[in-house]
Structure formats: structure tokens, C-alpha cells
Amino acid sequence: MDYAEKYFQEKKRKFFLVLAFLSVLLTFTFIFSLNIGSSNVGLLEILTLMSTSSKTSSTLINIVYNLRLPRTLAAMFIGVLLAISGVLIQSVTRNSLAEPFLLGLSSGALTFMALAIIIVPSIALSLHYVSVISFIGALIAFTLTLTLSEAIGGSATSLILAGLAVTAGFSGLSSFLAFIVQSKLNMPFLILLLGSLSQILRGHVVMLALVSIAGFTLALIMAKRLNAIIYGDEHALQLGYNPKTVRIFASMLAALLTSVSVAIAGIIGFIGLIVPHMSRLIIGSDNRYVVPLSALLGALVLCVSDIFVRIASEGLAIGEIPVGAVTSVLGAPFFAYLLLTKVKA
Amino acid sequence: MKISIIVALILGLIIGAGVVNLVSPGSVTVTTTVTQNQKVSETSVSTVVTTIMETTTIKPEYPLTVVDALGRMIEISKKPVRVVSLSPAITEELYALGLGKYVVGVDSFSDYPPEVVKLRNEGKIVDVGGYWQPNFEKIVEIEPDLVVADTGAHIKFREKFSELGLTVVYVKGGAASSLEDVLSDIGLLAQIFHIEEVAKNISLKIKEQIGSIERELLSKNVSKVKVLILLGPPSWGYWSAGSGTFINYVVKVSGGYNIASKYHGWIKLSAEDILLENPDVIVVSMMGSPGEAKKVIDEIFSSELSQTNAVKKGNVYVLIGDANNILVRPSPRIVEAVKLMAQILHSEVFGEVSREDVIKASPQLTSLVAQTVYVG
Numbered sequence: 001m002d003y004a005e006k007y008f009q010e011k012k013r014k015f016f017l018v019l020a021f022l023s024v025l026l027t028f029t030f031i032f033s034l035n036i037g038s039s040n041v042g043l044l045e046i047l048t049l050m051s052t053s054s055k056t057s058s059t060l061i062n063i064v065y066n067l068r069l070p071r072t073l074a075a076m077f078i079g080v081l082l083a084i085s086g087v088l089i090q091s092v093t094r095n096s097l098a099e100p101f102l103l104g105l106s107s108g109a110l111t112f113m114a115l116a117i118i119i120v121p122s123i124a125l126s127l128h129y130v131s132v133i134s135f136i137g138a139l140i141a142f143t144l145t146l147t148l149s150e151a152i153g154g155s156a157t158s159l160i161l162a163g164l165a166v167t168a169g170f171s172g173l174s175s176f177l178a179f180i181v182q183s184k185l186n187m188p189f190l191i192l193l194l195g196s197l198s199q200i201l202r203g204h205v206v207m208l209a210l211v212s213i214a215g216f217t218l219a220l221i222m223a224k225r226l227n228a229i230i231y232g233d234e235h236a237l238q239l240g241y242n243p244k245t246v247r248i249f250a251s252m253l254a255a256l257l258t259s260v261s262v263a264i265a266g267i268i269g270f271i272g273l274i275v276p277h278m279s280r281l282i283i284g285s286d287n288r289y290v291v292p293l294s295a296l297l298g299a300l301v302l303c304v305s306d307i308f309v310r311i312a313s314e315g316l317a318i319g320e321i322p323v324g325a326v327t328s329v330l331g332a333p334f335f336a337y338l339l340l341t342k343v344k345a
Numbered sequence: 346m347k348i349s350i351i352v353a354l355i356l357g358l359i360i361g362a363g364v365v366n367l368v369s370p371g372s373v374t375v376t377t378t379v380t381q382n383q384k385v386s387e388t389s390v391s392t393v394v395t396t397i398m399e400t401t402t403i404k405p406e407y408p409l410t411v412v413d414a415l416g417r418m419i420e421i422s423k424k425p426v427r428v429v430s431l432s433p434a435i436t437e438e439l440y441a442l443g444l445g446k447y448v449v450g451v452d453s454f455s456d457y458p459p460e461v462v463k464l465r466n467e468g469k470i471v472d473v474g475g476y477w478q479p480n481f482e483k484i485v486e487i488e489p490d491l492v493v494a495d496t497g498a499h500i501k502f503r504e505k506f507s508e509l510g511l512t513v514v515y516v517k518g519g520a521a522s523s524l525e526d527v528l529s530d531i532g533l534l535a536q537i538f539h540i541e542e543v544a545k546n547i548s549l550k551i552k553e554q555i556g557s558i559e560r561e562l563l564s565k566n567v568s569k570v571k572v573l574i575l576l577g578p579p580s581w582g583y584w585s586a587g588s589g590t591f592i593n594y595v596v597k598v599s600g601g602y603n604i605a606s607k608y609h610g611w612i613k614l615s616a617e618d619i620l621l622e623n624p625d626v627i628v629v630s631m632m633g634s635p636g637e638a639k640k641v642i643d644e645i646f647s648s649e650l651s652q653t654n655a656v657k658k659g660n661v662y663v664l665i666g667d668a669n670n671i672l673v674r675p676s677p678r679i680v681e682a683v684k685l686m687a688q689i690l691h692s693e694v695f696g697e698v699s700r701e702d703v704i705k706a707s708p709q710l711t712s713l714v715a716q717t718v719y720v721g
Contacts, residue, residue: 039486062485066509188501198478201504319478 015289018282022296026076029303033072036310039063066202074200075306075323076299077208078265079275081257083298084212084219086272087279087290088254091226092247093146095156096277097338100138100258101269103159104166108141109134109255109262110192111170114177121185127207127263134259141166142255157343171267192266195324197306204264215257216295222250223287230285268324270331271302277338305330411536413515414496414529415503421512421537425491431479432495432518436461437676438531439493442543450487452476457670457678476519485509491537496520521675523594524555531677547677554680555598558687561694562600569602570690573624573655576611576673577631578641579648583614591675592630599686601626616649626690627655629663630672638663638704646710659706662689666702 035043041063082100089098089105100106116133117124124130148162174193181189188199219226225246228236236243261268279293305326313320408422429450430436436455439448445460450471456462464470471487474480477498484492492506492513497520506513514537516530528548535544574592576584586592587608596603604622605614627650629641641663646656655661664672664685671682685703688695698705 037482038480039482041482041486059485059488062509063482067482067485186500199502199505201508319475 011284011286011289015283015293019292019296022293022300026296026300026303029300029307030072030076033075033303033307034064034068036307037063037068038314070200070202070205071197071306072303073205074197074208074265075303077205077212078197078261078268079271079298079300079302080212080216080295081208081261081298082268082271082302083275083294084215084291085254085257085261087276087287087294088219088222088226088250088257089272090276091230091287092250092254093159094230095159096280097156097160097273097335097342098163099270099273100254101267102167102273102335103145103163104141104170105138105255105258106262106267106269107167107170107174108144109138109259110267111174111177112137112140113192113263114174114181114189117181117185117187117189118177124185124187127204131207131260131263134263135256137170138255138259138262139252141170142251191322192262193324194322195266195268195327196320196322197265197309198320200264208260208264211257211260212295215253216291218253219291220288222246222253223291226250226287230287266322266324268302268327270327270335271298273338274331274334275301277334302327406539409537409539411514411533413533414517415500415515417515419512419514421491423490424539425489425512425537427487427489427491429473429484429487429489429492430455431473431493431499432476432497433457433670434521434527434674434676435493435495435516435518435530437674437678438516438518438527438534441547441677442531442535442538442540444534444538444540449489450484452479457667457676481505481509484511493534494518517675519675522589522591524551524598524679527675527677527679528552530675551677551680555683558683558695559598562687562691565691565694567600567691567694569600570626571604571622571624571654572596572601572690573604573614573619573622573627573650573653575627575629575631578629579644579650583616583619585612585614586610587612592672595672595679595682595686596690598683599690601686601690619650620652623653625654625658626660627653627662628672628686628689629661630669631663631665632669633665635665635701635704638665642704642706642710646706656706659708659710661706662698663704664702665704668700668702 031043034046041060045060046064085100085105086098089100089103090096092098093103113130113134116130123133145159145162145166148165149159152158152162171193178189178193181187191199224239225236225241228239228241229243229246233243236246258272275294275298276290278297279290283289283293302323306323309321309323309326407424408420410418410420413419426447427449428439428444428447430439430448431452433452433455436448436451437457439445440458440461445458448461448470450473451461451465453472453474454476455465461470465472471483473483473487476495479499479502481502490512492511494502494506494513494515495518496515497518499515503513514533516533517526518530521527521530528551531544531547532541535541573583574585574596576586585605585608586603587605587610588603589609590611593603593606597606604619604624605612608614627645629638629645631638631641633641642661645651645661650656668685671678671685684695685698685700688698689703692698
């Protein structure tokens with residue numbers, strides 16, 4: 001067995017070990033998350049709920065199935081969406097600092113959503129229409145960022161600066177529009193500015209599940225192509241892939257995943273930055289490994305963030321803290337650290 | 346490529362299992378069928394009763410259907426005995442109707458009648474979270490058979506409530522903007538409990554009392570007084586209540602002209618706007634202690650508002666505690682609110698206010714301002 005073959009086998013073994021470990025961890029987090037809430041429903045009650053069907057169990061079912069389970073699953077699926085979107089965007093831009101929020105996709109999605117709801121209020125009733133609109137917004141924002149980045153030199157730093165400009169513009173606009181939606185149409189919209197999982201409905205979870213499974217599968221199928229374009233267009237052509245097609249398709253997928261998460265839970269930043277980095281740190285830069293690991297880690301990170309939100313909100317008795325605030329607090333120092341290491345070098 | 350397909354399959358299975366679990370909460374469906382069966386048996390019993398006593402018209406009291414403030418048809422399957430109120434105004438309405446004994450949960454701001462605070466401290470009534478953001482888990486946990494929500498703050502929770510299978514009736518509550526709104530809320534709640542007579546008596550009494558204040562104002566032929574209402578200390582900005590708010594209604598009925606009434610809803614006035622209107626009376630409605638109220642008066646006397654007639658005449662009132670509550674809360678205590686405002690605006694007719702929770706600018710302060718104005 002030659003060295004390369006041995007190295008490949010080693011890596012494969014490590015990957016499956018990590019995958020198994022993360023799956024177990026995620027399962028525990030999932031169960032723990034079902035345990036967290038302001039009522040006195042604990043793990044023991046949940047376990048007995050599954051075995052017996054006493055009279056009080058309808059309340060238990062209500063609390064677990066209609067409040068805690070949708071919220072937990074939503075946190076996990078949105079984590080998957082954002083993490084995979086991060087992997088895709090980083091591959092497309094060949095920039096490890098790229099992220100759906102930092103490049104303006106999230107704010108663009110929210111701006112278009114708010115605009116559409118102001119023009120046609122009844123659109124807010126259909127999650128599908130809202131998602132389509134926010135998808136268009138995310139795509140436009142991404143295109144704007146890429147164009148602006150090209151115009152100012154096309155370097156790694158210029159992409160981030162362009163993203164900053166686009167994000168600033170759209171987030172100002174979306175704050176303004178969100179205020180109008182909230183006060184004129186009496187809809188819960190301001191909450192979306194900083195992302196929250198407090199108003200998740202069961203119907204939302206089904207859509208999140210479908211989109212994240214589809215997104216994950218597509219990203220995995222594209223993993224080799226993404227690997228190829230990271231090493232340059234010529235490399236991709238040699239392998240028989242059209243780099244332009246790959247890039248367009250990956251960008252659209254990233255925009256779709258981001259926009260669905262924004263449509264349901266609002267802007268939750270930095271998951272798409274932290275998670276792919278963690279995955280690469282563990283397993284290297286091969287996207288065939290990075291995509292599944294990021295999916296698991298994304299679910300884990302956002303679920304843990306939301307558990308933190310629920311415990312803190314309950315403990316401090318100040319009402320619901322937006323989960324987007326928590327991920328930003330976690331993500332910003334990480335971003336600063338990346339700037340120090342990547343841009344300085 | 347092989348690895349990736351396997352991984353995709355495994356993860357897909359894990360995620361898929363979760364979804365299937367969520368989509369089909371079997372036991373929930375079971376419970377609903379049981380209640381429906383009960384309903385059926387109830388109606389069949391009542392038909393038996395009506396056939397036996399043909400001459401007397403016995404109408405089954407429950408189930409009954411009411412139309413709530415959102416215009417929705419809500420079916421009440423039996424007389425509610427575990428009621429959750431999501432706003433202070435609703436809590437007051439329930440207690441005024443004598444339904445306090447059925448209240449098992451209230452929002453954090455409900456504090457009247459004092460009994461509510463006592464029972465909440467004893468843990469007999471559950472605090473179900475803030476007015477703007479109720480805690481769904483707490484609400485579900487205490488198993489209410491009726492939740493009364495507010496068309497102002499809670500309209501956005503409609504879908505979540507129905508997903509949770511709660512029987513929710515919306516009333517105007519904190520969003521009520523007139524006597525009629527308060528009375529229709531009381532009427533709707535009474536209808537649910539079949540105590541329409543009680544509601545009728547309350548309505549008559551309230552209408553009578555407010556009518557007598559209005560007649561008094563008419564007979565004395567007093568002119569309308571220009572009022573500036575401030576919500577919170579002026580350092581927060583001049584937040585006021587425009588038309589379509591309860592406060593605006595109270596001012597109007599009490600013989601006042603609310604200078605913010607040309608705007609709609611809650612608005613922030615500019616200093617220029619206020620000086621142009623030049624109010625004769627300033628009423629600050631806020632939460633806080635008498636000491637803080639005095640500080641707010643000092644603040645007003647040293648601000649640009651010192652140019653107004655209200656400050657020059659010393660007609661600056663700060664309402665705290667219960668005086669604040671009755672003014673901002675559309676409740677059955679509406680008569681008290683109108684009386685208080687009438688006293689503030691027309692003390693020559695109704696006598697000076699003497700409540701501990703109403704703090705008036707002291708005469709010394711007023712003379713001091715008069716002097717500085719003179720010197721200036």
C-alpha cells in the first residue's frame with residue numbers, strides 16, 4: 001500500500017469516528033434540549049410520556065410536541081442550512097472569510113421580504129411565497145457584493161469590504177421596513193432583525209426539514225466539483241467540470257438555504273463562518289468530508305446556542321433573548337481572529 | 346463519491362425520522378376524538394331533556410358559540426373554570442364580573458384587584474409572562490379551558506395558540522379606545538359565562554356615572570382645556586397618546602382637548618409642536634415613586650416646556666401607581682379615570698385632586714418660574 005492510499009484510509013477512518021462522535025453528541029443535545037423550558041416538564045416526564053398515556057399527558061404532549069420539539073428541530077435544521085450555505089459560499093468565493101450574513105445575503109433576503117409584505121400584505125400568510133421573495137433578495141444581494149468586490153480589485157479583503165457595504169445598506173433598509181411592517185400591519189417582524197426561534201410553528205419545521213435534506217444532498221453531490229473550483233478554473237476544466245456552472249449553481253443553492261432560514265427565523269449570523277472552519281480544522285479542506293461534518297456541527301452549534309438562550313431568558317426573567325445576538329457574540333471574536341490570521345498573512 | 350452517498354443516506358434517515366415523529370403526534374389526535382365524543386353525548390342528553398318537557402323551552406347552555414373581537418366564531422364547549430388573562434385590563438374585567446374565582450393565570454403586569462397580587466405571590470395564580478411576550482409553556486402547563494387575549498399585543502400569536510389547541514377568545518383589552526369598547530369586552534366575557542345580567546348592571550352603572558360627569562360639565566358650561574399628556578418622563582422624549590387611544594377618550598369626556606389628538610395612536614411629539622399648541626395642563630403618566638415624580642416635575646420646569654401656560658400656572662400633574670394604571674388601562678375603573686381627569690382639568694367644578702399617587706407642582710416652584718420668566 002503506498003503512502004497516498006494509506007493517508008486516504010487514515011482520513012476516512014478519522015472522518016467516520018468524528019461523525020459517530022458528533023452524532024452521539026447531537027442526540028444528547030437533542031434530548032437535553034427537550035428538557036429545557038419554563039414549565040416543570042423534565043426528562044423523566046418525557047420518558048414516561050412515551051410509555052404511558054395518563055390524563056395529564058395531553059398537556060405534556062402539548063408542551064413537548066408543540067413547543068419544545070419544533071423549536072429544537074428548527075434550531076438544528078437552521079443550523080444545517082446556514083452551515084452548508086457557509087461551505088458553499090466559501091468555496092464559490094474561494095475565501096474562507098465569506099459567510100451568508102457577512103456578504104449581505106441575509107439582510108438582502110429580509111429587505112425583500114419586508115418590501116413584499118408591505119406591498120402585498122397577504123403574502124405573509126404563505127411561507128412559500130415569502131421564501132421565494134427572500135431567495136430573490138438574497139441572490140440580488142450576493143450578486144451586488146460580487147460585482148462590487150470585482151470592481152474594487154477582487155482580492156479576499158475587497159470581497160469582505162464589499163459584503164460590509166451591501167450588508168450595511170440592506171440592514172438599514174430592512175430595519176426601516178421591518179418597523180413599518182410591525183407597526184402598520186401588526187405582524188411580528190422586528191424579531192426577525194436579530195433572529196429568534198421563539199415563534200416556530202409545526203408547519204415551519206416540515207419545510208425546514210425538506211429544504212435542509214435537499215440542500216445537504218445537493219451539496220454533497222457537488223462536493224467534488226467544489227473541491228475542483230477551489231484549486232482554480234483550469235483544474236476544474238481538466239477534471240471535466242464547467243467552473244461557471246458549478247459556481248452559479250452553488251451560489252443559488254447557498255442563497256436558497258440562507259433565504260429559507262431568514263424567512264422562518266430571521267437573521268442568524270456567523271454560523272456559516274464558524275462551523276465550516278471548525279469542520280476544516282478537524283478533517284481538512286476536502287468538501288466531501290466538510291459538508292457532512294458542517295451539517296452536524298451546524299445543528300449542534302445552533303441548538304446549543306438556543307439552549308443557552310432559553311436558560312438565560314428564564315434565569316434573568318427578561319423575556320426572550322434573540323438567538324442571533326448570541327451567535328453574533330460568539331462569531332464576532334472568531335471573525336476578528338480569522339482576520340488577524342488570514343488577512344495579515 | 347461512495348462515502349458521500351452513504352453519509353447522505355444515513356443523515357437523511359436520522360433527519361427524516363425526526364420529521365415523521367413530529368408530523369404525527371398520534372396521542373394528540375386521540376384526545377381530540379375523546380372530547381368530540383363527549384360533546385356528542387352532551388347534545389344527545391339535552392335533546393332527550395327537551396323531548397320530555399316539551400312545553401318548557403330549555404336551551405342547553407353549552408356548547409355555545411361566541412364571536413370574539415377579531416370576528417372569529419369561537420366554540421365554548423363547557424363553562425370555563427380555568428381562565429388565563431393575558432392583560433391587566435382583562436384581569437380587571439374578569440374580576441369586575443365576579444369571575445375572579447376562575448382565574449388561574451395572569452400576565453406579569455396584572456395587579457388589580459390587590460387580590461390578584463396576593464394570590465400570585467402565594468402561587469395560587471400563575472404568572473404567565475409579560476404582556477407583550479406571554480410564556481406559552483406556562484400557559485399550556487396550567488391547562489386553561491379559556492385564554493383571554495388582547496387584540497393589541499397578542500394578535501400575532503393566533504397561529505401558535507391554535508397549534509397549541511387552546512381555546513382563545515380575543516377582546517379589545519388594552520387596545521380598547523372608548524367606553525363602548527370596554528363595555529363590549531365586558532359583554533363578551535359575560536356571554537361566555539352566561540352572566541349577561543351582571544354585565545348589563547355594570548354597564549348601566551358605568552354609563553350612569555360617566556353621564557353624570559358629562560352633564561355636570563355641560564351645566565357649568567365650562568370651556569375645553571388644552572392638555573398635553575406625556576407617557577413617561579420628558580427625558581424619554583415627548584411620547585403621547587393620539588386619537589384612537591383610551592387616554593384620548595378619557596381626556597375628551599373629562600372636558601379636555603388632547604393636543605396630540607390630531608395624530609393617531611402612540612406618537613412622539615416635537616417640542617415645537619407642543620409650544621405651538623401651548624397646553625394649559627400637563628399630565629405625566631409614569632411608573633415610579635413620589636420622589637421620582639417630583640424630579641420629573643423639576644425636569645419639566647427647567648425644560649423648554651417651561652414656556653407653556655401649564656407650567657406658568659403650575660398645572661403640572663404626575664400620575665404614578667394606581668392613578669397611572671387607571672388612565673392607561675381600559676378597565677371597568679374607567680369611571681375613576683374620568684373622575685380623576687375631570688378633577689385635574691376642572692377643579693373649579695369637581696374640587697382639587699387629593700390622591701397620594703397624583704403629584705402636583707408645588708406653588709413655590711411655580712412662583713420661582715414666574716420670577717425667572719419676569720427677570721428673563
